[in-house]
Amino acid sequence: MTKTKPKKIPAEERRNITVEAVIDLAGSSNPDSITTAAIAKHMKLTQGAIFRHFPNKDAIWKAVMNWVAKNLMARIDRAAKDITSPTGKMEAMFLAHIAFVADHPGAPRMLFGELQGARQTPAKRLAQSMMKQYAARLRDMITSGKECGELRDNLDAEAAATLFIGTIQGLVMQSLIAGDVDKMRADAPRVFGIYLHGISRAGDAEEQE
Amino acid sequence: MTKTKPKKIPAEERRNITVEAVIDLAGSSNPDSITTAAIAKHMKLTQGAIFRHFPNKDAIWKAVMNWVAKNLMARIDRAAKDITSPTGKMEAMFLAHIAFVADHPGAPRMLFGELQGARQTPAKRLAQSMMKQYAARLRDMITSGKECGELRDNLDAEAAATLFIGTIQGLVMQSLIAGDVDKMRADAPRVFGIYLHGISRAGDAEEQE
């Protein structure tokens, strides 16, 4: 009666569902120990069926990283698009990044896990190129922020870029550890406020609680 | 001739060696996928021998977390001990923490790995209590920093504490990803400079490059 009927779904959509399943599972367990059986169970399939859609597990991971890179960068770009001020852009990017992670807690864990691994997988290459792209975009933004006078002239641009990314990573880490993504959304603006104060020109009194 | 003779080593020292072996291995591979066989090989023992000294794998992980908590906190305390100024203490803690991680890259990976896991292991409890202790110490320091006028009155103390820890975590993450611990040592003072600028009273002109 309550026996779930296995649905027939076209291959491409099934691949998308697989990616979502992995990200979902990564939200509550170590990405490296997600088994193909667990993925299959989560999407109500048998384990063997997965290999009709992916040649091997690495290919699944590659697809997941691709999804993360594409969606994260798109979201950040969209957030910054209509803002002219460099610091305004940076704030929008920061908050958009946090919002994305709050929506998909498994995403950063896949990223970290893949980037830390010793093995040089296709997924790792994707992750690395995304990080490079991200860092480059940031450096440009900081440079133009100094040029237009929003940021301090004596600001260490490289350190500021490192801190921007590091702040996000640290915030994400702490929230994932606490198992509370709402905390992340709540903390993000307050923490960015301090960061902004650290890089801004002295005169600008960006008020804060 | 050159055949390595299996040495007999007293149980307690053998347990210490095991902990070091795990932290060593965690420096270059995912902690979650460190096998007992790999640990044994690294310390030139057979796999089964490990279970003469630990009842199970969880007990090994617990011993490792204990080592990390004890050594990290001791190092931070020692660094801050002889400094009176709150911001001075914070800087010393920051740099001591980074130095510890640079010496033992496997340590933070064990920490993160354990804190992220869904399973409530003895190791996880240890890690959580250490983080609580750390955060509490920080909050006190920030509060007294505001009282003595080094820090802004309108500073969001909780956000500042979150950012302090987050900055370290982010810095560590990026260096581990890059596989370059020297980068971490080099970046730390510059990044802390920006953080300090973010929390300090406006008047204080902490010079920076």
Added chain:
DNA sequence: ATAAATATAGTAATCAATTACTATCTTGAT
């Protein structure tokens, strides 16, 4: 009817843990 999607039922490899046994220290009665 046919082809794509899934189920069923395997494989070899690897994992933590246990076993039976051996080698080496340590100790206390003589």
Added chain:
DNA sequence: ATCAAGATAGTAATTGATTACTATATTTAT
């Protein structure tokens, strides 16, 4: 001082469970 007896630390082989992956049969939508 010596040396059997017990304690300690090790090996080698094996266990049952779990892993990624595969071969083949069955179902279902068109």
